[in-house]
Amino acid sequence: MMTDQERLRAQARASVLKALAHPTRVYIVDLISRTGAHCVCELTDRIGVDTSTVSRHLSLLKNAGLLYDRKEGTTVYYDLTCDCIADFMSGLESVLRARHARERATFAAAVEHDETVEEHQAAEQ
Amino acid sequence: MMTDQERLRAQARASVLKALAHPTRVYIVDLISRTGAHCVCELTDRIGVDTSTVSRHLSLLKNAGLLYDRKEGTTVYYDLTCDCIADFMSGLESVLRARHARERATFAAAVEHDETVEEHQAAEQ
DNA sequence: GGCATTTTTGGCAATATATGCAAGGAATGA
DNA sequence: TCATTCCTTGCATATATTGCCAAAAATGCC
Numbered sequence: 001m002m003t004d005q006e007r008l009r010a011q012a013r014a015s016v017l018k019a020l021a022h023p024t025r026v027y028i029v030d031l032i033s034r035t036g037a038h039c040v041c042e043l044t045d046r047i048g049v050d051t052s053t054v055s056r057h058l059s060l061l062k063n064a065g066l067l068y069d070r071k072e073g074t075t076v077y078y079d080l081t082c083d084c085i086a087d088f089m090s091g092l093e094s095v096l097r098a099r100h101a102r103e104r105a106t107f108a109a110a111v112e113h114d115e116t117v118e119e120h121q122a123a124e125q
Numbered sequence: 126m127m128t129d130q131e132r133l134r135a136q137a138r139a140s141v142l143k144a145l146a147h148p149t150r151v152y153i154v155d156l157i158s159r160t161g162a163h164c165v166c167e168l169t170d171r172i173g174v175d176t177s178t179v180s181r182h183l184s185l186l187k188n189a190g191l192l193y194d195r196k197e198g199t200t201v202y203y204d205l206t207c208d209c210i211a212d213f214m215s216g217l218e219s220v221l222r223a224r225h226a227r228e229r230a231t232f233a234a235a236v237e238h239d240e241t242v243e244e245h246q247a248a249e250q
Numbered sequence: 251g252g253c254a255t256t257t258t259t260g261g262c263a264a265t266a267t268a269t270g271c272a273a274g275g276a277a278t279g280a
Numbered sequence: 281t282c283a284t285t286c287c288t289t290g291c292a293t294a295t296a297t298t299g300c301c302a303a304a305a306a307t308g309c310c
Binding site (some may be wrong): 165179 | 284289
């Protein structure tokens with residue numbers, strides 16, 4: 001049976017993953033990791049949703065400990081708390097590439113036998 | 126402005142992160158990556174929730190392309206589709222360590238000045 | 251003070267997610 | 281065939297997430 005420690009560990013890991021698990025937030029983190037700190041209005045322009053929505057995504061990322069903010073006048077700049085976040089996100093690439101390769105393989109095998117992909121997957125069993 | 130390609134890319138990344146963004150699913154992926162394939166009932170015993178719930182988590186991870194299943198009799202074993210997933214998850218550790226270090230630093234600085242953590246964070250501005 | 255700019259917050263509706271229970275397959279063995 | 285075991289799916293419910301609008305803070309400038 002799962003220990004309390006394992007439970008806490010899983011929860012901590014999930015909290016980071018949850019913070020990143022949204023297209024807008026992935027985009028924000030990715031952009032900042034490549035081009036440095038950005039303010040809310042810049043991000044709003046790029047992303048094309050309401051400012052309030054972007055602000056909420058940012059404060060969620062801040063609460064998760066992934067971003068910190070710095071105020072200049074009325075402008076608030078958000079930046080990564082740690083380069084390790086960029087490293088972590090780049091690890092996603094391999095996973096996506098592998099997934100893509102698998103999808104292509106399944107599709108190719110189905111075509112080979114003149115089946116639909118669903119038929120092929122069923123036949124695989 | 127965000128391009129369609131960027132949008133799709135963010136969506137693809139988020140789909141993997143979303144699949145992992147739950148304590149139970151993090152635990153499952155972690156366990157399998159360390160100790161190999163497991164069947165639904167083993168995981169159910171370890172985790173302590175209903176079988177149907179575990180089964181759903183597993184099929185979600187399968188749909189996300191992170192696990193595949195193999196049937197032996199009435200038993201279904203789930204395993205990682207790719208070692209890169211374990212690598213990716215281990216990248217989380219650095220992020221968590223960094224977050225923890227930051228939290229400790231903030232707490233220590235607050236104690237230093239005999240403030241609450243909230244007061245200290247406000248004073249940081 | 252009054253005004254403009256930037257950001258955050260409250261409220262609310264729409265949507266998505268998580269869970270257990272109960273019922274329904276699927277494979278095995280008596 | 282019947283019972284058993286393992287797993288998945290339908291349904292109902294509870295909770296969480298997302299997004300916009302409008303209103304409120306915060307700051308700087310005149």
